[in-house]
Every structure is written in C-alpha cells, then in structure tokens.
Amino acid sequence: MENFKLRVFRYDPETGAAPHYDTYTVDYRDGMTVLEALIWVAEHKDQSIAYRASCREAICGSCAMYISGQYTLACKVQVKDSLEGDTVTVAPLPHMRVIKDLVVDMDKFWANYAQIKPWLINDKPDPEKERLQSPEDRARYHMEIDCILCGACFAGCPAGVSNEEYVGPHALVWANRFFQDTRDTANRERLEIVASEYGVFRCHTAFNCVEACPKHINQAEAIQDLKKAAMAYRLGLAKF
Amino acid sequence: MQLSHRVVIVGGGLAGLRAAIAAHDSGVKDVVIVSQLPPVRSHSVAAAGGINGSLANHPQGKDDNWEKHMYDTCKGSDFLADQDAAEIMAKEAILRIYEMEHWGCPFSRFEDGTIAQRPFGGAGYPRTAFASDKTGHALLHTMYQQALKRGIKVYQEFLVLKLVVKDGRAQGMVTMNILTGELGTVKADAVLLATGGAGRIYAHSTNNLLNVGAGMALAYHAGVPLKDMEFIQFHPTGLWGTNILMTEGCRGEGGYLVNNLGERFMVKYAPKAMELGPRDIVARSIQTEVNEGRGFNLGGPGGGYVHLDLRHLGEAKINERLPEVREICKNFAGIDPVYQPIPVQPSQHYTMGGIDTNIDGATRVTGLYAAGECACVSVHGANRLGGNSLLDTIVFGKLSGDALGKWVVGNTAPAGAEAALAEAQKEVEARFAELFSGEGTEDGPTIRRELQETMFVHVGIFREESLMAEGVAKVKALKARYAKVKVRHTGKFFNMDLMQQNELRGMLDVALVIAEGALARKESRGSHARRDYQNRDDENFLRHTLAYATSEGPRLEYSPVRITKFQPVARQY
Numbered sequence: 001m002e003n004f005k006l007r008v009f010r011y012d013p014e015t016g017a018a019p020h021y022d023t024y025t026v027d028y029r030d031g032m033t034v035l036e037a038l039i040w041v042a043e044h045k046d047q048s049i050a051y052r053a054s055c056r057e058a059i060c061g062s063c064a065m066y067i068s069g070q071y072t073l074a075c076k077v078q079v080k081d082s083l084e085g086d087t088v089t090v091a092p093l094p095h096m097r098v099i100k101d102l103v104v105d106m107d108k109f110w111a112n113y114a115q116i117k118p119w120l121i122n123d124k125p126d127p128e129k130e131r132l133q134s135p136e137d138r139a140r141y142h143m144e145i146d147c148i149l150c151g152a153c154f155a156g157c158p159a160g161v162s163n164e165e166y167v168g169p170h171a172l173v174w175a176n177r178f179f180q181d182t183r184d185t186a187n188r189e190r191l192e193i194v195a196s197e198y199g200v201f202r203c204h205t206a207f208n209c210v211e212a213c214p215k216h217i218n219q220a221e222a223i224q225d226l227k228k229a230a231m232a233y234r235l236g237l238a239k240f
Numbered sequence: 241m242q243l244s245h246r247v248v249i250v251g252g253g254l255a256g257l258r259a260a261i262a263a264h265d266s267g268v269k270d271v272v273i274v275s276q277l278p279p280v281r282s283h284s285v286a287a288a289g290g291i292n293g294s295l296a297n298h299p300q301g302k303d304d305n306w307e308k309h310m311y312d313t314c315k316g317s318d319f320l321a322d323q324d325a326a327e328i329m330a331k332e333a334i335l336r337i338y339e340m341e342h343w344g345c346p347f348s349r350f351e352d353g354t355i356a357q358r359p360f361g362g363a364g365y366p367r368t369a370f371a372s373d374k375t376g377h378a379l380l381h382t383m384y385q386q387a388l389k390r391g392i393k394v395y396q397e398f399l400v401l402k403l404v405v406k407d408g409r410a411q412g413m414v415t416m417n418i419l420t421g422e423l424g425t426v427k428a429d430a431v432l433l434a435t436g437g438a439g440r441i442y443a444h445s446t447n448n449l450l451n452v453g454a455g456m457a458l459a460y461h462a463g464v465p466l467k468d469m470e471f472i473q474f475h476p477t478g479l480w481g482t483n484i485l486m487t488e489g490c491r492g493e494g495g496y497l498v499n500n501l502g503e504r505f506m507v508k509y510a511p512k513a514m515e516l517g518p519r520d521i522v523a524r525s526i527q528t529e530v531n532e533g534r535g536f537n538l539g540g541p542g543g544g545y546v547h548l549d550l551r552h553l554g555e556a557k558i559n560e561r562l563p564e565v566r567e568i569c570k571n572f573a574g575i576d577p578v579y580q581p582i583p584v585q586p587s588q589h590y591t592m593g594g595i596d597t598n599i600d601g602a603t604r605v606t607g608l609y610a611a612g613e614c615a616c617v618s619v620h621g622a623n624r625l626g627g628n629s630l631l632d633t634i635v636f637g638k639l640s641g642d643a644l645g646k647w648v649v650g651n652t653a654p655a656g657a658e659a660a661l662a663e664a665q666k667e668v669e670a671r672f673a674e675l676f677s678g679e680g681t682e683d684g685p686t687i688r689r690e691l692q693e694t695m696f697v698h699v700g701i702f703r704e705e706s707l708m709a710e711g712v713a714k715v716k717a718l719k720a721r722y723a724k725v726k727v728r729h730t731g732k733f734f735n736m737d738l739m740q741q742n743e744l745r746g747m748l749d750v751a752l753v754i755a756e757g758a759l760a761r762k763e764s765r766g767s768h769a770r771r772d773y774q775n776r777d778d779e780n781f782l783r784h785t786l787a788y789a790t791s792e793g794p795r796l797e798y799s800p801v802r803i804t805k806f807q808p809v810a811r812q813y
Contacts, residue, residue, distance in 0.1 A: 014731050031481060031572075042736060043685040047727075050734035055448040057484045057568060059377055060281040076571050099419050100733040110278065119385035120344025129295075130341040132353030138346065145346045145371075145378060149280055183344065 001028045004079060005087040006037050008049060011098045019098070021089070022046070026079075034067055034082055034090060035074040038102075051102040058214060061150035065102055066091040071152040071212035093155035109154050112167040116175040116193055121186035137182045144177035144222055146215045153209035153219055159202050166202040169209035169219035176222040179229065187240040188233070195230035203227070241417075241424035242661070243395075246270035247648055248413070248428040249641075250400050250455060252279030254376075254633035255612025256434030257383040259601075260392050262641025263432075268648055273394045274415060274426065276450060279384045283436050283448045284633060287376025288487035288564065290358060290368035291634075292627035293333035297354040297369075304365035306330040311806055313628060316362040316518045317621025318766035318776060319808035320468065320784070320801060325599050325617045327804065329628070332635040337369055340634065345382040347371050348561075358492040358561075360626045362518030362813070366492075368627040373487050373564045376630060383634075395426075399739060400454075403431070403462040403608070404657075404664045410462075410607035411657040414668045418739070421732030423668065425661040430607045430648040432640060433459060433595060434633075437613040441751050442588035442700075443692035444543075446478050446485040455614040457746025459595040460753065464603045465786040465797070467616040468593035469750070470757035471767050473624055474701050476522040478587025480537070480545040482572050486565055486584055488626040490548055491515040493561050497526065498547040498581065499534040505546075513813035520623040520767045521813060523586040527701050536583065547581035554578075586701055590629060592620040592767065593757075596786060601640020607651065611640040618784065621801075622766020672727075675741055680726030684741040687718050687725065691744075691751055694718070699755045704771040708759045715755055716793075719748045753787040753794045760796055761785065778808055 006026045011019040024041045035053055042049045054062040056075040063074040068082040068089050082088045096104035122131075153169040160166050175194050178184045194200045200223050209219035232238040247268050249260045252275030263271045273279070294304040310330035314321050341347060341355060348356040348370055360368040371378035387394070395415075401423075402414040412427040435455025439447025460466050476497070477486040491497070497515050499505045509525040510517030517525070529535050530544035538544045550558055550565075555578045558566055562577075569577050594616035601609040601617075612633045619632055698711025722744060729737040763777035764770045782801050787794040 012731055013733060031574075033572075047737035048729040048731060050736055054277060054281050054450055055283065055286050056482070057286060058571065059374070059564070060277075060283075060285050060448065062277070062281050078571075100731075103419070103734050106278075114388050117389075119389040120342075120382075122342075126338075126342040128338075130338055130347075130355050133349055134353050135349045135351065138349050141346065142372075145381075146374070148285075148377070149381075178344070181344065181346075 003028050004083060006041055007087050007089040008041070008101070009091040010101055012048070012100055028079065032079045033075055034077050034079055034088060035063055037079055037088065038074060038090065050100040059148060061148035064093055064150035064152045064214070066094055071156045073150060073214045076214055093151055095155050095161050106151055109151050109168070109170070112171045113149065113174065115167060116171045117190070118174040118178070120178060120181065120184050121189065122183055123185050131183050133182055141177045141180040143217055144173050144180070146217055147173050148215055150214060152212040152214060156208040156212035158206050158208060159204050163202055165198040167198055169203070169223065172200060172203070172226060173217060173219050173222045176226050179226060191230050191233045191240060194226050195234060200227045200230055241422060243424065244427040245272045246429045247272070247432070247644060248426055249273045249432045249434060250413070251275055251282070251434035251436065251612070252277065252394055252396065253282030253434060253436055253612065254284040254380055254383055254630065255637040256432070257387050258634050258637025259432050259434060259611055259641035259644070261386055261390060262638045263645040264390050264392055266642055266645030268645050271392055273392060274398045274400060275394060275396050276399050276418070278396045279387070279394060280381055282380065283451055284376045284380045284630070286448065286485065287630050288373045288485060289360065289489035289492060290370035290375045290627045291337060291379065291630040292360065292363065292367050292625065293337040293369060293631065294330065294365070294367050295334060295337065295355060295357060295369060297350060298357040298366040301357060301365040301367055304367050306334065308364055309333065309367060312363050313619060313625060314806050315811055316623055316625040318623055318811060319782065320621030320765060321619050322617065322802040323804040323806060324802050325619045328599060328639070329619050329631060329635050333631050336631070336634045336638065340379060340382060343382050343386050345371065346378050358489060359516055360492050361488055361516045361522065362513070362625045363627070368492065370489065372560070373489050373562045379630060379634070400458060401668045401742070402664050403458040404661050405462040405605050405608070406660045408606055409654055410605050411653050411660050414661070414665045418734055421735055423665055425665055427653055427657050427661055429652045430609065430644050432601065432609040432611060432644055433614055434610070434612045434637065435614045437591040438750050439588050439591065441691065441695055441747050441754070442472070443696040444478065444483045444585070445588040446475055446483055447588070452743050452747050453591070453750040454743055454746055456595055456750050459603065459608070459610065460749060460789050462605065463789065464605055464608065465596045465788045466593060466750070466753050467596040467784050467786055468618060469591070469754045469787060470761055470785060471592035471622045472588060472754065473519055473590035473592060473767050474523040474586040475589035476519055476526055476586055477548050477584040479568065479573055480583035480585050481542055483587040484568055484572055485589070486548055486582055487562070490550060490562060490565060493557065494553055496549045498549050499529045500536055501534060505529050505534065510813040517813045518623055519626060520769070523701060524769060526586055543585055545583040545585040548584045549581040550577045551579065551581065588696065590624055592616070592622065592624055599639070600643035601636055602643060609640045609644050611636045622768060672738065675725065675727045675738065676730060678726035679724040682721045682724040684725045684744055687721055688744055688747070691715065691718050691747060695751055695754065699758050702769055702771055703758060705759070708755060712752070712755045712759060715748060715751050719752070722748055749789070756794050756796065757785045757787055782808065
C-alpha cells in the first residue's frame with residue numbers, strides 16, 4: 001500500500017458551514033498510526049485540522065476518537081488495522097458538543113469525575129511512614145488505576161446518551177478504585193454518592209464501555225461491584 | 241479577557257500541581273493553574289520506572305540512607321549538581337514519597353505491605369519506588385486528585401504566550417484560550433513556571449509532542465538566564481522507530497542489553513554495574529556498539545539498534561512489573577517481549593538544564609519561580625539518574641510553592657501592571673499579525689523537522705567542535721528562514737497551525753542556547769561527550785553555564801558549583 005484515504009470529520013463554528021467530511025490521500029509507511037496520519041495531513045495538506053494529541057504512547061488520554069467505527073486512541077491504532085477498503089474514517093467522540101473538527105467539549109466529563117470525590121479519604125492521622133497494604137489488597141483496585149480518563153467509555157455509553165445527568169462509567173471506575181482501596185475509610189460516603197439517582201443504577205450493563213476502553217478496563221465489572229455493595233448497604237445486609 | 245489572581249502556576253504536571261497545592265496549603269487563597277493541557281495529560285504521566293527515595297524497604301537496601309542517595313546523585317551528575325540542593329532532595333525524598341502514599345498513590349507493594357523498590361541505574365541501592373511501570377501516571381493522577389480536593393482552579397487548554405516582566409518584577413502573562421482563540425491577560429502577584437522539558441527540539445525524542453521548551457523560552461525572553469542547557473539526556477532504551485520510552489525498570493528488573501553477536505556488551509563499559517550503569521554511559525555504550533558494527537539495522541532507515549532482552553524474566557514477572565512495556569511493544573512495534581527481544585536505540589529524553597533558580601525555586605526576576613524539568617536548581621548536573629526526575633518535581637514543586645506562598649504575603653503586583661499587560665498583549669497581537677501575513681516562502685513544519693535533525697546530529701550523543709559549529713550555523717540559518725513562515729489557517733478555534741508556528745520561535749532560540757553552550761564547554765562531562773575533549777576538566781569547567789538572551793543570540797556567563805560534602809572524583813561503575 002503506497003497511500004490510503006483519510007476521511008476526517010470537519011466542523012468550524014466560525015464558517016457557518018455544516019459539519020461534513022473531508023478526504024485526504026495520505027502517503028503510507030509501515031507502522032503508521034492514525035495519529036501520525038492526522039499529523040501528516042496537518043503538515044502537508046491542510047493546516048486547519050484540529051485534534052488533541054500529546055504523549056503518542058497511549059498513556060495521556062488526549063486523542064480518544066471514533067475511528068472507523070471504533071472508540072480508540074488515535075495514537076494507538078494502526079492505519080492498517082482501521083482501513084475500511086482503502087479509507088480510514090476519523091470522527092470526534094460522539095455525544096459531546098464539537099468545538100472544532102475532532103475536538104469536543106469535555107467539561108461535563110471532567111465535572112462528573114470530580115463529583116464522585118476522586119481522592120483518598122482517610123479519617124485517621126497519617127502514620128510516620130507508609131500505610132501498609134498487602135499486594136493482594138493492592139490488586140483489588142489494580143484494574144481501575146489503569147484508567148487514563150480519555151473519555152472513550154463516557155462517549156460510548158448509551159445510558160449517558162439517554163440521561164445527561166448519569167455520571168458515567170469513567171467516574172464510577174474511579175469511585176470503585178477508592179471503594180476497593182483498604183486505605184480509604186469513606187465507604188458509606190462513597191456508596192451514598194454512587195447509589196444516588198444518577199449513579200450506578202443508571203447503568204444498563206450494555207458493555208459499550210468495556211468495548212470502547214483502550215486500556216482494557218472492565219468498567220461494567222467495577223460498576224457491578226458497586227451495585228452489589230450499594231444494594232447490601234441500602235438493605236442493611238452488610239456493614240460498611 | 242482580563243483575569244487577576246494572587247498566584248498563577250503555569251503548567252499542570254507534577255511540579256505545577258505540587259507547587260499549587262503547597263501555595264494553597266500555605267494559606268494563599270487565590271492560587272490558580274494555567275495549563276496548555278488538562279492536568280492528567282501532562283507529560284509526567286508518561287514517566288514509567290519510578291521515584292527514588294532511601295526508604296530502605298528492599299531486602300538489599302536496608303543500609304540505604306539519604307546521604308548515599310545524595311552521593312549517587314552527585315556522582316551521577318558528574319559532580320555538576322549543586323550539593324546543597326542534592327542534599328535537600330535526598331532528604332525530602334522520603335517525606336514526599338510517604339506523603340504521596342498517604343494521598344493514595346497506588347505504589348506497588350512488597351509482601352510485608354511496604355512500598356516496593358527496585359534497582360535503577362547509577363544507584364548503589366535498590367531505592368526506586370514504583371507503581372508497576374506506570375509510576376508517573378499513578379503519581380500524576382493522585383496529585384491532580386489532591387488539587388481537585390482543594391478546589392484549585394485550573395484554566396485548562398490555556399496557552400501562555402508571553403511572560404510580562406517590568407523593572408525586574410513579574411506582573412503576569414498574556415494567554416490564549418486554545419478552544420476559542422481568545423487572547424487575554426492574567427495579572428499575578430507571583431508566577432511559577434512548571435512547563436516541562438524541551439525534548440522535541442530534538443529528533444528521536446521520547447517526549448510528548450508538546451514538550452518544546454516553551455516555558456524555558458518564556459523565561460529566557462523575559463530576561464531570565466537558562467542554566468546548563470547543553471546537558472541533554474539520551475535515554476539508552478527508546479523503542480526503535482517511535483522512540484517511545486522503554487523504562488529503565490526493564491533493566492532494573494533484570495533485562496539484558498545484547499549486541500548482534502549475542503554479547504552483553506555492557507561488561508566492556510561498566511563491568512560492575514553492567515546494564516545498570518548511569519544513563520549517559522549506557523547510551524554511549526549502545527551507540528558505540530552500533531557505530532562499530534555490532535548493532536542491528538546498520539545503515540538502515542531509522543538508524544541502528546541493539547536488543548533489550550527481557551525473555552528470561554518470564555511472562556509472570558513481565559506482566560506484574562512491566563505490563564505497559566509489553567502493551568507498548570505489542571501496539572507500536574508488533575512484538576511481544578515475553579518471546580522476542582526489544583529493538584532499542586538511544587533517544588533524547590530529558591533536559592538537565594533549565595530556568596536558573598535557587599533552592600527556593602526563585603529566579604532572578606522578583607515574583608517569578610520555576611520548578612520541575614523546565615527549571616535547573618541544579619540537582620541533575622550533567623547527567624540525571626533515573627528515578628530522580630519524578631522526585632525533582634514533587635520535592636522542588638513543594639519547596640518552591642512553599643517559598644512562593646510565604647513571599648507573596650504582603651507582595652502584590654505593582655501599580656501599572658495592567659498597563660504593562662495590555663501593552664504585552666498588543667505585542668503578541670503584532671507578532672501574530674506578522675505570522676499571518678508572512679511571506680510564506682518557508683514552511684514551519686519543514687523548519688521544525690530540520691531543527692530536530694540538526695540538533696540530534698550536531699549536538700547529540702557524541703559531539704565535537706566542527707560538528708557543533710556547523711550545528712550553530714544551521715540553527716541560525718533556520719532562524720532566518722523562520723522569518724518567512726506564514727500561518728496558513730486563520731481560524732480562531734483550536735488553531736494548531738498558529739500554536740505550532742508560534743512555538744517554533746522559542747524552539748529555535750532554546751536550540752541555539754543548547755548548541756552555543758555545548759560549543760563553549762571544552763570538556764566531556766556527563767551527557768556532554770566530546771570526541772575532541774574527552775576528559776572532564778574541573779579546573780576550567782566545574783561551573784554552571786548561564787545563557788542570557790540578547791539580540792545577537794545567547795550571551796554566556798558562568799557561575800560556581802556548590803560543593804559541600806563530596807569532592808569530585810573520577811566516575812567508575
């Protein structure tokens with residue numbers, strides 16, 4: 001393959017033009033990622049394209065997009081794996097307001113994250129050294145801490161589309177990260193938050209989040225953990 | 241938009257967040273962060289292997305203490321680090337790592353529940369605490385959470401375009417809201433720069449796409465000298481092709497470096513430390529193997545490489561300790577390190593130098609502070625040890641935030657700041673107007689690529705007079721060509737063309753500082769390895785380089801190195 005087509009979603013609020021796709025012919029090289037293709041187009045063909053990108057190694061979470069029908073990070077996915085025929089289609093994360101081209105408004109995403117109190121709460125004074133935690137206890141939340149807050153799961157969640165107040169899978173993953181941490185003493189407070197009207201029970205276990213996650217996190221499992229705990233808490237079946 | 245805040249921290253990575261938290265906790269009510277990125281996107285997130293502190297948790301580390309950490313740091317720096325600063329960092333390390341643990345950082349653990357530690361290059365003891373191979377990610381998310389808890393406001397996706405200094409006093413900055421393109425100013429009683437490194441001035445860098453030394457350029461253009469910029473770290477093991485970092489943790493966990501003869505060649509260069517020699521020595525050893533024909537892909541596109549072999553560690557250990565390395569290898573190189581060796585080549589990684597500060601993070605401009613990779617205290621001297629950069633960010637982030645918080649009480653921006661800010665905004669508008677109306681006979685991305693290649697080739701791993709002089713001339717020529725660059729996209733919203741062509745100006749100036757500093761330093765020390773001056777020359781060059789901006793380019797001065805405990809000796813590993 002010498003070249004391929006990159007079909008890019010375009011929208012500029014200044015021009016008044018309707019959202020549309022522009023298609024560019026891109027020189028291919030082995031190992032090319034979709035992000036590299038976008039950069040190539042921006043440097044060689046069209047300087048007006050807007051996209052977010054930073055680390056280019058799938059750890060900063062900047063470049064989550066909807067690429068040839070998949071939620072993924074543009075930096076992580078190879079062009080050859082995203083081709084539909086001779087074309088790769090790049091669109092912004094859906095269900096969020098487009099600011100320009102591939103850049104979406106993520107204010108709500110960040111606000112929802114902050115809403116679940118994503119910080120360790122421990123009501124005892126800090127010890128002189130570290131709090132001890134066994135490797136097994138640390139493993140209770142090791143999946144959740146891989147989250148890079150890229151927004152792919154949030155954009156892909158059908159429950160979030162039908163109810164804008166739902167905090168979203170990303171926020172609940174972090175809620176479970178602290179709920180599972182033996183160093184955190186705010187279990188009841190956390191369950192109150194996640195068992196609220198816009199918490200875990202809005203999740204319909206569609207598993208889109210799991211499908212969307214570029215870091216292999218099972219958000220549905222984390223949410224189920226919280227649902228079980230929230231049920232037991234509300235019904236007084238267990239102590240927290 | 242005209243904003244006004246007591247304390248403005250520029251940059252939302254580890255150093256910036258830690259400084260903001262310190263200033264906030266010291267009682268300053270109005271601390272804000274202005275950041276080009278949402279904080280968790282900052283490049284601290286990509287630090288992998290760990291953070292050094294003599295916690296003495298490792299079975300082989302029971303005799304470790306801060307003084308040994310300090311010594312390793314000074315020796316690693318080829319004795320260019322200021323020893324009072326290195327002492328503070330080594331002592332504070334223990335407190336700051338425990339603090340991060342108390343704040344919830346998910347460190348990996350030993351069986352006894354203590355924070356796990358692993359061996360790292362150039363260290364006498366296994367003192368690198370870690371969270372698998374995502375330590376930066378774990379620390380950055382934890383730190384951001386602490387800032388959220390405190391309600392510290394972040395202006396995210398705001399770019400600082402000019403630092404406003406008048407009569408030797410910082411007054412604030414000119415900003416652009418990246419999303420809307422709106423220009424504005426932020427008046428500040430005190431400013432702290434925590435904007436990260438300048439890696440992308442080089443080709444073959446492990447750094448993120450935005451680490452172009454923008455904060456260094458802001459300070460330099462505002463009259464603050466840049467210190468020791470000629471010391472550029474090349475990480476021994478960048479993934480061949482993309483130059484994504486393969487953490488030193490790979491070797492800390494027991495990985496081998498192997499040439500095309502199947503030899504663990506480090507036996508020739510660092511017989512005792514082997515793969516865990518300091519980075520400057522290991523990087524040069526790899527490059528020497530490649531240059532002398534014992535690498536792979538010799539003369540091929542993308543350059544030669546050697547093998548980083550983890551296969552003997554086994555799948556279980558790789559999954560537990562190095563999961564991200566495995567993931568990156570699969571996604572970006574199509575190989576699985578459980579079954580295949582990893583192709584690696586030395587890659588630009590870190591800027592040891594930076595904005596000249598004292599131990600409090602204060603610069604020579606009143607009310608202006610700096611911390612983290614953009615700053616030079618100096619603790620890394622001529623070569624930084626792996627695991628000391630994350631440490632630098634949280635130690636000096638805190639200390640500078642404390643100092644700034646104390647200083648700002650009773651110090652408000654002088655009368656007339658608004659006028660100075662308005663004038664500065666006009667200057668930025670004029671600069672942008674020039675970029676929009678340029679001749680357009682030169683192309684920004686082309687100049688950027690040529691600059692990156694020039695720096696890698698001419699001021700790279702091995703250096704010499706004629707090569708560097710040619711490099712200086714090339715950078716100057718690129719600077720002249722830059723005047724003919726035109727920004728082609730004139731839209732307001734998220735204008736990447738404008739941002740990139742604007743930052744290129746700073747990249748060219750910082751590149752010249754690096755190249756001129758390197759040319760003038762006629763010795764070899766740490767990462768600065770000259771073929772024409774192969775020895776360290778303490779008599780003439782045990783001193784810091786200070787580069788001041790002038791209309792003719794950088795003017796170099798020198799300042800003494802503070803030696804307190806350890807007299808310089810030859811480095812052997």
